[in-house]
Amino acid sequence: MAQRTTEIIVGLFIIAGLAALLFLALQVSGLSPKAAGATYKLHANFNDIGGLAPRGRISMAGVTVGTIESITLDRETFQARVTMSIHKDVDNIPADSAAVIRTSGILGEQYIDISIGGDLESLKEGDTFYSTQSAMNLERMISNFASGR
Amino acid sequence: MMDRIAALGRTGLDVIASLGRACQFLAGVVGGVPKPSVGFPLLVKQLYAVGVLSLAIVVVSGLFIGMVLGLQGYTILSDFGSEAAIGQMIALTLVRELAPVVAALLFAGRAGSALTAEIGLMKATEQLSSMEMMGVDPLRRVIAPRLWAGFISLPILAMIFAVVGVWGGMLVGVEWLGVYEGSYWGNMQASVDFVDDVLNGLIKSVVFGFVCAWIAVYQGYDCVPTSAGISSATTKTVVYSSLAVLGLDFVLTAVMFGNF
Numbered sequence: 125m126a127q128r129t130t131e132i133i134v135g136l137f138i139i140a141g142l143a144a145l146l147f148l149a150l151q152v153s154g155l156s157p158k159a160a161g162a163t164y165k166l167h168a169n170f171n172d173i174g175g176l177a178p179r180g181r182i183s184m185a186g187v188t189v190g191t192i193e194s195i196t197l198d199r200e201t202f203q204a205r206v207t208m209s210i211h212k213d214v215d216n217i218p219a220d221s222a223a224v225i226r227t228s229g230i231l232g233e234q235y236i237d238i239s240i241g242g243d244l245e246s247l248k249e250g251d252t253f254y255s256t257q258s259a260m261n262l263e264r265m266i267s268n269f270a271s272g273r
Numbered sequence: 274m275m276d277r278i279a280a281l282g283r284t285g286l287d288v289i290a291s292l293g294r295a296c297q298f299l300a301g302v303v304g305g306v307p308k309p310s311v312g313f314p315l316l317v318k319q320l321y322a323v324g325v326l327s328l329a330i331v332v333v334s335g336l337f338i339g340m341v342l343g344l345q346g347y348t349i350l351s352d353f354g355s356e357a358a359i360g361q362m363i364a365l366t367l368v369r370e371l372a373p374v375v376a377a378l379l380f381a382g383r384a385g386s387a388l389t390a391e392i393g394l395m396k397a398t399e400q401l402s403s404m405e406m407m408g409v410d411p412l413r414r415v416i417a418p419r420l421w422a423g424f425i426s427l428p429i430l431a432m433i434f435a436v437v438g439v440w441g442g443m444l445v446g447v448e449w450l451g452v453y454e455g456s457y458w459g460n461m462q463a464s465v466d467f468v469d470d471v472l473n474g475l476i477k478s479v480v481f482g483f484v485c486a487w488i489a490v491y492q493g494y495d496c497v498p499t500s501a502g503i504s505s506a507t508t509k510t511v512v513y514s515s516l517a518v519l520g521l522d523f524v525l526t527a528v529m530f531g532n533f
Binding site: 149 | 314317318320321324325328364368425426428429430432433435436439458461462463464465466467470471475
């Protein structure tokens, strides 16, 4: 085979490999080329985060509006402090909204659902949710029920 | 009794000597990269023989492995009513494990054995020695392009394997069994991380490509130059490459994904 044909085919092979890597990056791992400045940070303190993990989803009315950035333990209140990055275009979350931990499906991953309040003020970069609702813990619910509380 | 111990000792010495020769050989090959003007056409030719011609078997097996994962995953996950997690399962198994390992095993069988036989036959027909007589270093001219071609091709093949597998899983899961396409991709994107999963899989396939290509060219170069010697060298290439890939996979997985 002519050298040039071989070179073209090998070039196509390498392009196919790079395209495959790009597909794995963008479509399979959901890496978005969006700039880092396109989000803003909010905080929320929970008594119990259950199985919540970083990179988890934040949703409003079922629509994903951001991801969980980090989860740390507040050493003074012994609560979990969750930092979330919310898309910049959702900048009108009412200040009295609540962050609720929910589970998708019966075995699905846990995510934070923002239930909307009615305040005219909205949350800004670095604000903390005033009211939160922790993860539902089945064992604790049963033991509460059994001990009659 | 003493004979047995002596035989054991001899085997041990042989293994160590062979490992030493392999490392010396590798140093010679890596150190002796030909000039780009001469080396590039040689490399392209080998990339074609080693990489492009392995594409068919890699694509077909990737497709079928993805489809089987889709079927099996659906059967198990639908017991828990969470068949939407099928995308996550298929993508994680493919990207982390199956794409690097299965592509490397196929590569060892398809391309590694061919490299060994080719180099072994060159040695048996004294083409390598006549090159040396002409003042051409066979390590540079024959071995180095083949080693580099294997090293470059396998990661590309593994990435293509993963993509075709994900697509095959979608074919079965979404088109055939009726999982929603949105939850297939959504679950996948929520659970697969680019650095942790995709890049670690890529690193695995780079390591496997290096090991497979090294074993293949070394076995060919070191073989006994008879027809029986070439056949045993070809067998050794496939066996050693497969064992090395599976063993290294465990070590790499423990380092990358085992939290310690």
